[in-house]
Amino acid sequence: MSTWISKACPLGFGLILSLAACVAMESGPSGARSATIMNGEITVPAPIGYCVDRAASQATETAAVIIMGRCSDTASVPPAAITATVGAAGSAAVLTAGTQALADYFATADGRAALSRNGQASAVTVQEIGSADGAVVLHLTDRAVGEYWRAVLGLRGRLVTLAVTPPDGQPLGVAEGRALLLRAIAGLRAANADNAT
Numbered sequence: 001m002s003t004w005i006s007k008a009c010p011l012g013f014g015l016i017l018s019l020a021a022c023v024a025m026e027s028g029p030s031g032a033r034s035a036t037i038m039n040g041e042i043t044v045p046a047p048i049g050y051c052v053d054r055a056a057s058q059a060t061e062t063a064a065v066i067i068m069g070r071c072s073d074t075a076s077v078p079p080a081a082i083t084a085t086v087g088a089a090g091s092a093a094v095l096t097a098g099t100q101a102l103a104d105y106f107a108t109a110d111g112r113a114a115l116s117r118n119g120q121a122s123a124v125t126v127q128e129i130g131s132a133d134g135a136v137v138l139h140l141t142d143r144a145v146g147e148y149w150r151a152v153l154g155l156r157g158r159l160v161t162l163a164v165t166p167p168d169g170q171p172l173g174v175a176e177g178r179a180l181l182l183r184a185i186a187g188l189r190a191a192n193a194d195n196a197t
Helices: 014-019 091-095 099-106 109-113 174-192
Strands: 003-006 023-027 033-038 040-045 050-052 064-070 081-089 124-130 135-142 146-154 158-167
Touching: 033 064, 040 064, 040 081, 040 174, 081 091, 081 174, 091 099, 091 124, 091 146, 091 158, 099 124, 099 135, 109 124, 109 135, 135 174, 146 174, 158 174
Parallel strands: none
Antiparallel strands: 003 023, 033 040, 050 064, 064 081, 081 158, 124 135, 135 146, 146 158
């Protein structure tokens, strides 16, 4: 089992957004292929080649942070930390205005501050905002963590964020990062057979 490094995170766009980039991976763990949380209501699968780090993940009946990394250092997938943060029941209500409204919000100074690790809009550059499979997809650069990818979506009434972050000091190409994020979104949708917010 390899080691994970936990980093402190401030509150931003609610706890769920700030936690999504809280953990940086040193190297991938060996572990389970999925985590079932919220008393069996939600299943969080790891994309192929990645495993859930149960020791680094946390879950209660109301919220969860699931951390995934390569199943082994020799896995033929890019080294990356994948973080799934699942909010309380009803937390997806923030998405009722639609994904475009949320995308527009993240393009503002307030939205960038909400995405920031330190709460300051100037610390975050939004490289790209789009959508995929009912999720807002963001390509970001944060001075605290560098370049990474994030998705915000609703699942069974819960607000979910997914983040794909390269390990410290290792690059993750734009196409690789986006593709891994999209695989994580698709896997989460398929595992829960629910595309509704």
